[in-house]
Amino acid sequence: MSQSLQTLLHKSTDMNDEFKLTDERLIKQFQEGDRHAFDELVKRYKDRLHNFVCRYLNNQTLAEDVVQETMIKLYTHKHYYKPIAKFSTWIYTIAKNLALTELRKNKRKRTESMWNDRGELIEVKSNEESLENKIQNELAVEELNRCLDEIPENFRIAVVLRDFQELSYQEISKILEIPIGTIKSRINRGRIQLAEKLKHFKE
């Protein structure tokens, strides 16, 4: 690792991210040949992208493959990034496109769902503990995941980016290449549909 990057990354952990390199700076360093800048970007984005893709596809294994593919694209197409856009928008767009391709491919054969035939949550694990042990309102989240899978795909992706990833409307608009007004409307519709499905689920 280049000495300066190592020092700066070290400082960033020690000093409450005061000197934390921006994503845009890291991708620039990676474009200039610093492989460790790539590692840092992977570290920053692997879980965020996984959370997004997993909620969107409702498939843990497939989501991990998509995130790996996203990182490989970042590695092989690093020069395609231009600093006119935020790095996060760029990487989310890559992940979204790859996830969308997978979703279309697997629309009719979603074999490895987060839910088994009996309606039980399967293989959704965080690093150490199962998701069930880590979430406070586990039942609500399980129900929510199931309902999320049932709302239209274009509503789901917007809701996931807004409420799980907590991205701004502007960034979601750029990632999905849809006007902000449409994004707001889809998110609102998606939330209402989720609320209705959740209500039916409880009844």
Add this chain to the structure above:
Amino acid sequence: MDYNKFEDRISSWIENDLSLKERKEFEAFLAENPQYQSKVDEVRHIISTMRESESLKVSKEFDENLNQKLQNLNIGQEHSTSKEIFGFSRQNFAYLALSLGAIVFLLFQLPGNAFSEDIITNSNSMSEENSKSIPVVNDSLDTEDKPDNSYDVNGTFVGNDEQ
């Protein structure tokens, strides 16, 4: 304000994303129709549940698998580069060399072609033998219109009965 408009604005109201006028309209509608308060509460609950939910993380093997894939990618690239000759793969280079060889061979084999040894000899330095066998053009009026029968089509002297 009707119900559809109210429903369209639920998220914006929760996220404080309405103009003052829109906000007042929304709240007035809600005050007149308290039965819809539950709708707002449901959406609010959904939002907070999603935002408070634990992030799904990648498996422990993620980094290892990714590095393996990248390593394979690098090896693949290096491998393909080492096989190249003048920018062509070995196989393509072999095809190209064979094709060129075949073209050159054919050019030399064709009769009367530009590379033919006879033509080169005849055109560049006419040998003594040829200079004898090929007739010199006779400019005299007597022979001008008469066909010369002393030579066959190949320029070989075949004799002339008249002479």
